[in-house]
Amino acid sequence: MEWIVSKYNYWIYILLMMIGFYAMIGKKNLVKKVIGMNIFQTSIILYFISIGSKKGATIPIAEHGLGGPIQAIQYINPIPHVLMLTAIVVMVSTFGVAMALLIMIYRRYQTIEEDEILKLRR
Amino acid sequence: MIAPFEDVVIRTACRLLIPFIQLYGLYVIAHGAESPGGGFQGGVILGASFILLSLAYNADEVRKRVSEKRNLIFCSVGLFIYSGIGAVCLALGGNYLNYSRLHHLLPVDPVYARALGIFGIEVGVGMTVMAVMLSIFLDLASKHEDEGEMTSLGMDR
Amino acid sequence: MKIVGLIAVCLTGALLIYGTIDFPSWGDPQSPASLHVSPRYIEKTVEETDVPNMVTSVLADYRGYDTLGETTVIFTAGMSCILLIRRFSR
Numbered sequence: 001m002e003w004i005v006s007k008y009n010y011w012i013y014i015l016l017m018m019i020g021f022y023a024m025i026g027k028k029n030l031v032k033k034v035i036g037m038n039i040f041q042t043s044i045i046l047y048f049i050s051i052g053s054k055k056g057a058t059i060p061i062a063e064h065g066l067g068g069p070i071q072a073i074q075y076i077n078p079i080p081h082v083l084m085l086t087a088i089v090v091m092v093s094t095f096g097v098a099m100a101l102l103i104m105i106y107r108r109y110q111t112i113e114e115d116e117i118l119k120l121r122r
Numbered sequence: 123m124i125a126p127f128e129d130v131v132i133r134t135a136c137r138l139l140i141p142f143i144q145l146y147g148l149y150v151i152a153h154g155a156e157s158p159g160g161g162f163q164g165g166v167i168l169g170a171s172f173i174l175l176s177l178a179y180n181a182d183e184v185r186k187r188v189s190e191k192r193n194l195i196f197c198s199v200g201l202f203i204y205s206g207i208g209a210v211c212l213a214l215g216g217n218y219l220n221y222s223r224l225h226h227l228l229p230v231d232p233v234y235a236r237a238l239g240i241f242g243i244e245v246g247v248g249m250t251v252m253a254v255m256l257s258i259f260l261d262l263a264s265k266h267e268d269e270g271e272m273t274s275l276g277m278d279r
Numbered sequence: 280m281k282i283v284g285l286i287a288v289c290l291t292g293a294l295l296i297y298g299t300i301d302f303p304s305w306g307d308p309q310s311p312a313s314l315h316v317s318p319r320y321i322e323k324t325v326e327e328t329d330v331p332n333m334v335t336s337v338l339a340d341y342r343g344y345d346t347l348g349e350t351t352v353i354f355t356a357g358m359s360c361i362l363l364i365r366r367f368s369r
Contacts, residue, residue, distance in 0.1 A: 006304040011296060018292040026284035052313065055306035060333040061157065062325050070325065072318035073308055078333040079317050085162055085338060086349045089251075093356030096258040100363040103262070155330040160338065194361075201354050204347055219343045237329040240339040247350050254357035261364045 016043035041091045052077030136178035143171040151248040161244035165251025200250030
């Protein structure tokens with residue numbers, strides 16, 4: 001049962017991902033779908049950040065007091081943090097544009113429910 | 123229909139807090155090299171201070187202080203600073219965005235010129251992020267002419 | 280319709296959990312993400328750039344071109360919101 005005890009953090013990320021995924025495909029309100037997309041992206045960001053951790057290491061800011069040359073084993077991996085800064089910015093951008101598109105849909109159809117919009121288009 | 127909510131306590135508290143939030147945002151941008159922070163984080167804090175002003179009062183109060191034309195100029199100037207620093211490095215003989223060539227322009231050694239280049243682009247990124255946060259929020263939260271009462275959050279009078 | 284969605288979600292979740300058997304465990308210093316170019320960034324960041332914060336030096340100096348693209352992304356998002364929502368009087 002080693003693979004349950006040491007890997008349960010991935011199971012939490014998969015749970016969050018599946019909650020977001022179900023919101024994207026199972027709900028009828030368009031705003032709830034966009035919120036589901038947001039939850040999905042947040043779980044991906046959490047997963048990437050957790051990859052870069054190391055046991056007994058400190059935050060990736062070089063301290064003067066640790067003595068000696070900087071060793072890579074004392075600091076956690078900074079690269080997932082960098083990539084996830086970009087991912088957070090992309091998340092905010094897609095959320096803003098999705099909300100603007102929803103405002104345009106509301107102006108055109110006067111409703112936000114998906115089945116009513118499909119009925120009006122037919 | 124949501125009616126706008128005016129409260130003396132909220133307005134006074136926000137009026138007292140907002141300068142300190144903006145000062146903290148500038149601190150986070152400027153200390154991106156020493157402590158956790160940087161351009162994106164400080165820019166979001168600055169944008170959030172304007173959004174707080176818009177929530178405590180109404181959106182016209184923010185538009186009086188930062189007009190939409192000035193907001194767009196902020197947005198473009200931030201990106202222009204970023205690519206401008208890269209173009210200056212290109213003109214001085216190095217690669218694009220190779221900040222160590224800036225030591226021909228400033229009286230520092232090539233390694234410290236990289237730190238100054240990093241600070242310059244953090245300022246540019248912070249300006250762009252602050253302007254875009256405020257612009258997206260004001261666009262989404264303002265009332266439009268042909269819609270009913272339901273879409274406005276009561277922030278425009 | 281919701282039943283179909285629930286079944287699809289459970290299947291996907293089960294497949295992903297089956298895929299986590301091969302993942303590195305929490306806090307492993309020898310995981311593949313920390314091996315190739317990341318030790319070089321950690322060890323050389325104070326002597327090549329004078330900046331102690333490794334995240335800022337990687338974001339703004341070693342990978343500065345990607346940050347330019349990202350700033351363009353958020354600029355474009357602001358522009359599209361303006362173009363979609365505001366009505367310009369003719």
